[in-house]
Amino acid sequence: MNYRSTRDNNVIKNSKFAIANGISVEGGLFVPDEFPQIKLSELEALSKKSYKEIAKFVLAKYLSDFTKEEIDSCVDAAYTSEKFGGNDTTPLHKLNGTASVLELWHGPTCAFKDMALQILPHLMMTSAKTVLDNKKIVILVATSGDTGKAALEGFKDVEGTEIMVFYPEDGVSKIQKLQMNTQEGNNVTVCGIDGNFDNAQSGVKAIFTNTEVKDKLLENNMIFSSANSINWGRLVPQVVYYVASYCRLIKENEIKAGDKVNFVVPTGNFGNILAGYYAMKMGVPVNKLICASNANNVLTDFIKTGTYDKNRKFFTTISPSMDILISSNLERLIYDLYDKDDKKIAELMNELSANGKYTVDTSVLDKMSNLFVGGCCDDNSTKNTIDDTFKKYNYLCDTHTAVAVNVYNNYYNSTNDTTKTVIVSTASPYKFSEDVLKAIVPEFKANDEFEVIDILEKETNTKAPAQLKNLKNKEVRFKNICDKNDMQNKVLSNLNIK
Ligand SMILES: *Cc1c(COP(=O)(O)O)cnc(C)c1O
Numbered sequence: 001m002n003y004r005s006t007r008d009n010n011v012i013k014n015s016k017f018a019i020a021n022g023i024s025v026e027g028g029l030f031v032p033d034e035f036p037q038i039k040l041s042e043l044e045a046l047s048k049k050s051y052k053e054i055a056k057f058v059l060a061k062y063l064s065d066f067t068k069e070e071i072d073s074c075v076d077a078a079y080t081s082e083k084f085g086g087n088d089t090t091p092l093h094k095l096n097g098t099a100s101v102l103e104l105w106h107g108p109t110c111a112f113k114d115m116a117l118q119i120l121p122h123l124m125m126t127s128a129k130t131v132l133d134n135k136k137i138v139i140l141v142a143t144s145g146d147t148g149k150a151a152l153e154g155f156k157d158v159e160g161t162e163i164m165v166f167y168p169e170d171g172v173s174k175i176q177k178l179q180m181n182t183q184e185g186n187n188v189t190v191c192g193i194d195g196n197f198d199n200a201q202s203g204v205k206a207i208f209t210n211t212e213v214k215d216k217l218l219e220n221n222m223i224f225s226s227a228n229s230i231n232w233g234r235l236v237p238q239v240v241y242y243v244a245s246y247c248r249l250i251k252e253n254e255i256k257a258g259d260k261v262n263f264v265v266p267t268g269n270f271g272n273i274l275a276g277y278y279a280m281k282m283g284v285p286v287n288k289l290i291c292a293s294n295a296n297n298v299l300t301d302f303i304k305t306g307t308y309d310k311n312r313k314f315f316t317t318i319s320p321s322m323d324i325l326i327s328s329n330l331e332r333l334i335y336d337l338y339d340k341d342d343k344k345i346a347e348l349m350n351e352l353s354a355n356g357k358y359t360v361d362t363s364v365l366d367k368m369s370n371l372f373v374g375g376c377c378d379d380n381s382t383k384n385t386i387d388d389t390f391k392k393y394n395y396l397c398d399t400h401t402a403v404a405v406n407v408y409n410n411y412y413n414s415t416n417d418t419t420k421t422v423i424v425s426t427a428s429p430y431k432f433s434e435d436v437l438k439a440i441v442p443e444f445k446a447n448d449e450f451e452v453i454d455i456l457e458k459e460t461n462t463k464a465p466a467q468l469k470n471l472k473n474k475e476v477r478f479k480n481i482c483d484k485n486d487m488q489n490k491v492l493s494n495l496n497i498k
Contacts, residue, residue: 001064003030003232006335007346014065016127019120019233022226027349028342030232031332035281036061038243043284044257047247051089052079054247055119055240061282062236063123070126078119078237083108085465090115090241092248092422095393099408099421100254101401102245108153109179110428110465111146111321112272115241116234117154123233124225125160136222138495139163140207142200145172146321146427148190149179151227156185162222164189164491166200169481174449175431175468182474189494190478193487203487213488216497229271230328238275239282245422246284255420260287262421264411266319266404267291267299270327272424277333277371286371287419292407293376294319299327303374306365309357318379318435319399321426326352337364375407382406383439386429390440396460399432401425402439430456430464 003018005011007028013021018030038046038061046054055075063071081087085106093101107114128137139161141151148165155163165180169192172180180190193200207213208224217223227234242263249255263286265273273291280286293300295315302308310325317323335345337360351358360368377385382399385406390396397405404423411417429436430453437444437456444459446452450472453464482490492498 001036001062002033004033004340005029005342006031006331007342007349009340009342015063015232016065016131019123019231020127020131020225022228022231026346028346029230029329029331029335031335032062035278038283040257040283043243043247044250046243047250047257049247050087051240051244052076054244055079055237058240058243058282059236062239065130066126074119074122074126077122083114083118090244092245092252093395094252094254095389095395095423098412098418099423100249101395101397101405101423101425102241103425104241105398105426105428105431107150108467109146109149110431110468111150112424112426113146113150114153116229116237117147117150117227119154119237120227120231120233121155121158121161125158127233128160132223134160134221135218136220137161137225138217138222138491139225139227140204140491141165141227142197142204143167143172143180144197144320145176147228149176149183152180152183152185152188152190155227156183156188158187162187162495163227164191164494166191166193166204166482166487168192168197168200169194171197175433175471178471178474178476179468181476181478182471183477191480191482191487191490192478193482193484195484199484203484207488207491210488213492216492217495220495220497222495229269235271235275235278235329235332238272239278242276242279243282243284246279249420249422258285260285260419262286262288262290262417262419264290264292264404264408264421264423266322266400266424266426267293268322268324268327270299270329270333272426274329274332276424277336280371281336288373288411288417289371290373290375290404290407290411292404293374294322294382294403295376295378296323296325297374297376298325299330300374300376302330303368303372306362306368307357307359308352310352311356317399318382318432319403321400322403333368334360334364337367373411375410377403377406377410383435385409386436386439390460396429396436396462397425398427398429399435400427401429428465428468429462430468433464
């Protein structure tokens with residue numbers, strides 16, 4: 001299996017190269033040259049297998065330059081029952097006659113990013129052995145919340161790696177800050193900076209692209225890499241749970257192999273829903289992919305009109321992981337819808353960076369709107385949905401998942417489509433407990449975030465994940481605030497490089 005760049009079809013690499021390097025030199029994203037097929041009989045057989053076995057099956061089809069032993073050991077290290085709280089890695093909770101919720105947040109950090117970031121470090125180290133000559137990989141992350149913690153948990157104590165996370169001191173929630181500052185592991189560093197997320201991100205970018213710094217690392221047999229969501233090693237593990245949830249529906253007699261299903265996905269960077277599209281291209285029968293956005297509804301408009309336009313007001317919402325105006329992984333979808341027209345994609349992406357907008361051809365818009373449905377909702381509707389869903393189904397969902405439930409309800413009411421539907425749930429309600437509790441008990445009073453968790457448990461008769469409750473008693477390891485102009489020195493001194 002070869003991988004090409006979305007902006008230059010002449011770039012042809014194997015998966016180890018794609019994973020170790022993250023992005024292609026001219027700025028394009030790596031995509032598989034073809035989509036390996038899964039037969040209905042195979043889906044039927046897989047419905048009797050564990051998540052790990054399904055993961056090994058799917059990954060082997062894409063990572064053909066990995067040996068079977070390499071894939072097995074990456075999967076076995078990532079999806080252990082200790083890390084995912086039991087044997088059901090991705091529980092499917094039946095909501096009503098047509099809809100089920102796929103819970104992707106039973107990993108170490110209580111958000112769906114664990115599904116990819118628990119395995120990425122292993123895929124990366126395996127790739128580095130071959131294509132990076134065993135250099136030590138240094139991961140730099142700028143985060144506004146979920147990604148930083150999930151990357152720390154994924155890379156902690158993975159041999160041959162070092163990870164450093166920078167977050168805006170005043171730009172993440174208290175729980176998120178505690179999650180990061182109490183991080184265990186011998187190869188991790190966490191640093192708040194005295195600036196906003198943009199400062200953190202441009203600081204990291206400046207270090208990444210500084211040739212002097214890169215040379216210093218090379219002299220010490222080290223190299224920078226990135227764990228962000230355009231890396232193929234983060235996307236391919238996400239295809240697995242679409243296949244697995246389809247198999248689960250077969251197993252539970254909700255569908256027969258061959259029946260189509262809908263997937264509803266709360267979307268930010270378009271990585272998660274793109275993995276659903278790739279699963280469909282492999283043969284998972286799909287009716288509609290429903291793309292749910294919050295008030296930052298640039299994708300809703302794009303699916304309706306074919307014009308992507310990021311020139312609009314940016315909203316800070318109660319579903320912060322979806323507060324995004326440039327959905328980087330969309331590039332991979334339009335490359336496929338344009339039948340691999342690399343020149344066209346390069347042209348559209350140049351327009352995006354120059355003018356903040358582009359428009360796709362009508363034929364591409366038609367293909368897109370035959371399959372994708374776009375919908376959005378604001379914070380008020382999100383809270384009402386959390387409350388309604390709890391009252392009606394006794395099911396508690398987080399602020400991101402609630403956006404998906406809201407968009408699905410509107411879709412169902414306007415179409416009466418009774419196709420079995422999987423609503424993808426991306427975070428534990430306890431990760432965003434304050435807004436979730438506000439939705440259910442608007443007048444609650446609490447002294448701190450741990451009391452909020454306690455009240456939410458009592459009010460809803462549900463249990464908070466231990467790893468969030470226990471934060472209260474964990475030692476804070478990282479207390480330093482770093483000047484935003486001092487990030488480079490911090491990185492070098494941390495690596496013991498002069
Ligand atoms: C990252 C994230 C999303 C958005 O996923 P994309 O792959 O960027 O579309 C949604 N919900 C939560 C909780 C997240 O952490």
